[in-house]
Amino acid sequence: MDTEKNNILAALNRSIEQGLRWLDSHQKPQGFWMGILESNVCIESEWLLAMHFLEIKNDSKVEGMVRGILNKQRSDGSWETYYDAPGGDINATVEAYAALRATGIAVDAPPLEKARKWIFEHGGLPKIRVFTRYWLALIGEWPWSKTPNIPPEIIFFPRWFPFNIYNFASWVRTTLLPLSILCARCPVLPLSDPRRLDELFPEGRSRMNYSLACNRKALSWEQCFLMLDHFLHTYQKIGITPGRETAIRLCLEWIIKHQDADGSWGGIQPPWIYSLIALHTEGYPLDHSILHKGLDTLNDHWLYERDDGLHIQASESTVWDTSLALISMQDCRRDYRNSDTMQRAVEWLLDQQIREPGDWKVKVKKAKAGGWAFERANRFYPDVDDTAVILLVLTRLAGVYKNREKLQEAIDCALNWLLAMQSSNGGWAAFDKNNNLAILTKIPFCDFGEALDPPSIDVTAHVLEACGYLCMDIHHPVVHRAVKFIRKEQEPEGCWFGRWGVNYIYGTAAVLPALKAVGEDMHASYVRKAADWIQTRQNSDGGWGETCRSYMDCSIRGMGPSTPSQTAWALMGLLAVDSGCYRGNIDRGLNFLIQRQKSGSWHEPQYTGTGFPGYIVGGRIELTRKNLEADFRQGTELSRGFMIKYNLYCHYFPLIALGRARDHLSFETHP
Structure with missing residues (x-):
C-alpha cells in the first residue's frame, strides 16, 4: 500500500470513528434517532391562526412561535420557503402576516410594514394559493364563495369513479375530507376590528380580484372545473343539498377512524x-378526547426551539432517520454483535413494522401488511421508501441477529408487501399503487403541489437496491420491469429526477447503487453517462450541491453550493460505478467531507429534502407550467413548492459515503 492510500485510509478511519461516536451520543433512550424536520413559517403561522379559530386562549407557545416567525423574516420583508432562496414566497409571507396580526401585532409595526410593502410589490392577495385562501376565509378575510368548493358528497363516489378519494395521493385524501366539511359549513371566526387585514385590500374588498389563476383556454380542463366550481357554490347557496348531512357524518367517521396513535393525522x-x-x-369541544389528544401532541415531539424561537416540525422522520443511521453503521463495518446502539435501534425498528391494513389495501386487496411508516405513530400510511431502506438493514443482519425466525418473518412480510405495491409501469410510488390519474391535477383545489403519488425514480431505486441484497438480479421479472422504468425516465443529460430529495443528484445517486446491486453492467453506456454527469457537476471545492431552484429552472440541474449530504450522494453514485476514471473526483469529494467535519458531524443549513417540489408526471417534474416559470422569473420562488430540511441528512449520508469509500479503497489494495 502506498503512502497516499495509507494517509487517505487513516483520515477515513478517524472521520468515521468520530461520526459513529456522534451517532451513539445522539440516540434516543428508546433506540431511535430523530432529526428535526424543518420547513417554512407557514407551519407556525397556520397553528397561530388555528388557535384563533379554535379560541385557544393564553397558550404558552404563542409568544415563542411569534418570535420564531419574526426571526425568519428576510431583510426585504418577506418569508422564504427554503434556506437562502433568491426570493420570498407570497403564501408564506401572507400567512405569516395574518398570523402576526391575529396575535395582536400592530399594523404599523416595522416588520409588518416591510412585509406589506413586499406583498404589494409581488401582486398582492390575488397571487395567493388555495390553502392560503382557506385560512383567510376561516378568519373572515376572504369570502368562502371565492374558494374552491369541495363537496363532502365526495365520500359517496364509487371506487371506479375518477374523483374517488382513493385516486388522490394519501396526503391529499386526508386533507380533502376535513376541508370538504369546512367548505360545506363555511365557518368564520373574524379577527377583532383592530386586527382585521383591511390594509391588504387597498382598493377595498369589493374591488379585490378573487379569481383563481388557471389555463385560460376555453376548452381546457381547468376552465371546465372552474365552471363546475361555480355551479357547486350556486348549488350550495340555494340550500337544497340532499344527502349532505349523511355525507358530513361519513366524512367525520372517516376522519376519526384515521387519527394517528399520537393524536395527529397522516403524520403531517x-x-x-x-x-x-x-x-x-x-x-366537538376542545376537551373532547379526540381534540384533546390532537392538540396535546403538539406539545410533545413536534415542537423544537431555535434562536429563542419556537417552531413546529412539518412531520417527523423518526423511522427514516433510524434506518439510515443503521445503514451508515453497517457501511462503516460496525459489528452489530458488539454494538448496544445498533441492537436497540434494530429492536425499535422491528417493533414499528405495521401488520394491519391501511388505505393502500383499497387497491391492493390481496396483499398482507408488512411495511413501515415514515413517522413513529402513523399506522395507516406505511411507505415504500422506508420499507425498502429497512429491508436493506435487516437483510444484512442475517447470521448475526439471534432470533433468525423473527428476522426472516419480518423480511418476508416486508418484501411481499413491497412486491405487491409495484405499479404497472414497473416503478414504485411512496404510498399507493398506480396513483397517476392526471385529470385530478386540474381541479382548482390542487394548485398547492402534487395531488398524485405516481412512481418515482428514487423510491424505485431504493426498492431495487433492497431486491439486489435479497438475491433478485436483473433477470428477475420484477427487477427487469423496474430497470426498464428507470431507463425510460433517464434525462438526456444522463441524470435522473429526484422526487423526495434535491434533486437530480439525489435521483442519480439513488439509481447507480441500485443498478449495481441487481447486477447491471456498470460499464453500460447509460450508466457511464449518469456517472459522467455527476462528475461534471463537482464544484471547485471538491463537493457537490444543488439548489432547490433546479425544480423550477432545469438549466441549473446539479448546481449549487456544496453541501455534505449532496456531496455524499454524488460519492455514493460514483463509488458504485468507479473503475478508476473517477478516482480523482472521489478523492476530492472525500477530502471535502473530511475537512468540514466538526465535533463529529457536519453543518448544513441548506434544504436538501422535498415535500411537494411541483407537479410530477411519470416521475419527472412538469416544466411546461408557464405561470410558474413566470413566477420564477419575477423572483417568486417555488410559490407552489414545499421544501424541507432533514437535520440528520448531513450526518448519516456522509458516513455512508465514507464507509463505502473505505471499503472501495481497501478492495483496491487487497482485491
Whole structure:
C-alpha cells in the first residue's frame, strides 16, 4: 500500500470513528434517532391562526412561535420557503402576516410594514394559493364563495369513479375530507376590528380580484372545473343539498377512524390541523378526547426551539432517520454483535413494522401488511421508501441477529408487501399503487403541489437496491420491469429526477447503487453517462450541491453550493460505478467531507429534502407550467413548492459515503 492510500485510509478511519461516536451520543433512550424536520413559517403561522379559530386562549407557545416567525423574516420583508432562496414566497409571507396580526401585532409595526410593502410589490392577495385562501376565509378575510368548493358528497363516489378519494395521493385524501366539511359549513371566526387585514385590500374588498389563476383556454380542463366550481357554490347557496348531512357524518367517521396513535393525522400538518378545525366546527369541544389528544401532541415531539424561537416540525422522520443511521453503521463495518446502539435501534425498528391494513389495501386487496411508516405513530400510511431502506438493514443482519425466525418473518412480510405495491409501469410510488390519474391535477383545489403519488425514480431505486441484497438480479421479472422504468425516465443529460430529495443528484445517486446491486453492467453506456454527469457537476471545492431552484429552472440541474449530504450522494453514485476514471473526483469529494467535519458531524443549513417540489408526471417534474416559470422569473420562488430540511441528512449520508469509500479503497489494495 502506498503512502497516499495509507494517509487517505487513516483520515477515513478517524472521520468515521468520530461520526459513529456522534451517532451513539445522539440516540434516543428508546433506540431511535430523530432529526428535526424543518420547513417554512407557514407551519407556525397556520397553528397561530388555528388557535384563533379554535379560541385557544393564553397558550404558552404563542409568544415563542411569534418570535420564531419574526426571526425568519428576510431583510426585504418577506418569508422564504427554503434556506437562502433568491426570493420570498407570497403564501408564506401572507400567512405569516395574518398570523402576526391575529396575535395582536400592530399594523404599523416595522416588520409588518416591510412585509406589506413586499406583498404589494409581488401582486398582492390575488397571487395567493388555495390553502392560503382557506385560512383567510376561516378568519373572515376572504369570502368562502371565492374558494374552491369541495363537496363532502365526495365520500359517496364509487371506487371506479375518477374523483374517488382513493385516486388522490394519501396526503391529499386526508386533507380533502376535513376541508370538504369546512367548505360545506363555511365557518368564520373574524379577527377583532383592530386586527382585521383591511390594509391588504387597498382598493377595498369589493374591488379585490378573487379569481383563481388557471389555463385560460376555453376548452381546457381547468376552465371546465372552474365552471363546475361555480355551479357547486350556486348549488350550495340555494340550500337544497340532499344527502349532505349523511355525507358530513361519513366524512367525520372517516376522519376519526384515521387519527394517528399520537393524536395527529397522516403524520403531517395539513390533515392534522384541518381535522381539528372540522371536528370543532361540527360541535366537538376542545376537551373532547379526540381534540384533546390532537392538540396535546403538539406539545410533545413536534415542537423544537431555535434562536429563542419556537417552531413546529412539518412531520417527523423518526423511522427514516433510524434506518439510515443503521445503514451508515453497517457501511462503516460496525459489528452489530458488539454494538448496544445498533441492537436497540434494530429492536425499535422491528417493533414499528405495521401488520394491519391501511388505505393502500383499497387497491391492493390481496396483499398482507408488512411495511413501515415514515413517522413513529402513523399506522395507516406505511411507505415504500422506508420499507425498502429497512429491508436493506435487516437483510444484512442475517447470521448475526439471534432470533433468525423473527428476522426472516419480518423480511418476508416486508418484501411481499413491497412486491405487491409495484405499479404497472414497473416503478414504485411512496404510498399507493398506480396513483397517476392526471385529470385530478386540474381541479382548482390542487394548485398547492402534487395531488398524485405516481412512481418515482428514487423510491424505485431504493426498492431495487433492497431486491439486489435479497438475491433478485436483473433477470428477475420484477427487477427487469423496474430497470426498464428507470431507463425510460433517464434525462438526456444522463441524470435522473429526484422526487423526495434535491434533486437530480439525489435521483442519480439513488439509481447507480441500485443498478449495481441487481447486477447491471456498470460499464453500460447509460450508466457511464449518469456517472459522467455527476462528475461534471463537482464544484471547485471538491463537493457537490444543488439548489432547490433546479425544480423550477432545469438549466441549473446539479448546481449549487456544496453541501455534505449532496456531496455524499454524488460519492455514493460514483463509488458504485468507479473503475478508476473517477478516482480523482472521489478523492476530492472525500477530502471535502473530511475537512468540514466538526465535533463529529457536519453543518448544513441548506434544504436538501422535498415535500411537494411541483407537479410530477411519470416521475419527472412538469416544466411546461408557464405561470410558474413566470413566477420564477419575477423572483417568486417555488410559490407552489414545499421544501424541507432533514437535520440528520448531513450526518448519516456522509458516513455512508465514507464507509463505502473505505471499503472501495481497501478492495483496491487487497482485491
